[in-house]
Amino acid sequence: MPRPTVDYSLYYVTGRSLLPTTSTAPLDSYLDHLELALQGGVTVVQIREKDVDGREFYEVARRSKLVCDKYNVPLFINDRLDIALLLSCHLHVGQSDLPYQLARHLLGPDRLLGVSVNTPDEMLDILKPEHAGMVDYVGIGPAFGTQTKKNLNPVIGVRGVRDVLQVLGDSEIKAVVIGGITPETIPNVLAQTPAPLLPSADPTAASPTKYRSLDGLAVVSSIAASPTPDVAARELRALFAQRDEYT
Ligand code: TZP
Ligand code: MG
Numbered sequence: 001m002p003r004p005t006v007d008y009s010l011y012y013v014t015g016r017s018l019l020p021t022t023s024t025a026p027l028d029s030y031l032d033h034l035e036l037a038l039q040g041g042v043t044v045v046q047i048r049e050k051d052v053d054g055r056e057f058y059e060v061a062r063r064s065k066l067v068c069d070k071y072n073v074p075l076f077i078n079d080r081l082d083i084a085l086l087l088s089c090h091l092h093v094g095q096s097d098l099p100y101q102l103a104r105h106l107l108g109p110d111r112l113l114g115v116s117v118n119t120p121d122e123m124l125d126i127l128k129p130e131h132a133g134m135v136d137y138v139g140i141g142p143a144f145g146t147q148t149k150k151n152l153n154p155v156i157g158v159r160g161v162r163d164v165l166q167v168l169g170d171s172e173i174k175a176v177v178i179g180g181i182t183p184e185t186i187p188n189v190l191a192q193t194p195a196p197l198l199p200s201a202d203p204t205a206a207s208p209t210k211y212r213s214l215d216g217l218a219v220v221s222s223i224a225a226s227p228t229p230d231v232a233a234r235e236l237r238a239l240f241a242q243r244d245e246y247t
Pocket of ligand 2: 079093094095096097
């Protein structure tokens with residue numbers, strides 16, 4: 001069975017520990033918040049739970065999957081391959097999680113796999129011929145500083161995002177940007193991210209005429225911190241929909 005085609009326009013990374021409450025949000029209110037975000041137009045969800053045990057992560061993911069299924073939106077699990085397998089979800093791994101080649105081996109051919117990418121070298125590794133077909137999308141970042149992630153990799157700026165996109169070239173692998181993505185930062189990101197393809201990827205072009213753009217925006221707090229996640233999601237979708245005007 002081929003892997004599903006996904007609209008990555010608005011990729012919401014969530015988790016109970018990520019909601020902006022002083023204590024972890026109760027599961028029901030977290031799920032209500034998630035459902036509103038889906039109604040507002042989130043196209044992909046990732047559950048990212050830090051500092052919780054496996055049983056709690058499993059339960060949050062199981063309940064979240066029921067909500068996402070209702071909206072026909074794909075659900076990725078951050079890092080926990082076992083939970084992804086148990087719930088027939090997709091998987092996202094960071095650079096310090098299981099190597100993506102091993103994750104793909106256990107995940108099988110039918111589930112989607114995403115990887116966090118911080119540098120052009122990490123992107124080049126995924127593009128090696130022996131890794132073809134393993135990775136479906138990359139999350140490039142952190143573009144800007146964020147309060148949301150501990151142990152943040154170096155902030156790469158829009159310039160760094162563009163450098164990774166340039167390496168990605170016209171590969172079929174999709175790309176989303178993450179880290180400090182807000183209605184305020186989006187216009188700048190979109191204006192600067194159509195990256196000219198590297199000459200090696202397009203040897204016939206005298207001057208760069210082909211560009212690689214982003215396939216979507218990934219956010220945590222722009223939705224998670226909003227008391228009206230449906231409104232927030234709608235605004236983010238509308239901003240991303242204008243991206244063609246920047247190319
Ligand atoms: N990976 C890189 S930055 C980040 C993750 C999970 C957190 C992004 O959070 P926010 O609130 O959208 O800046
Ligand atoms: Mg991780």
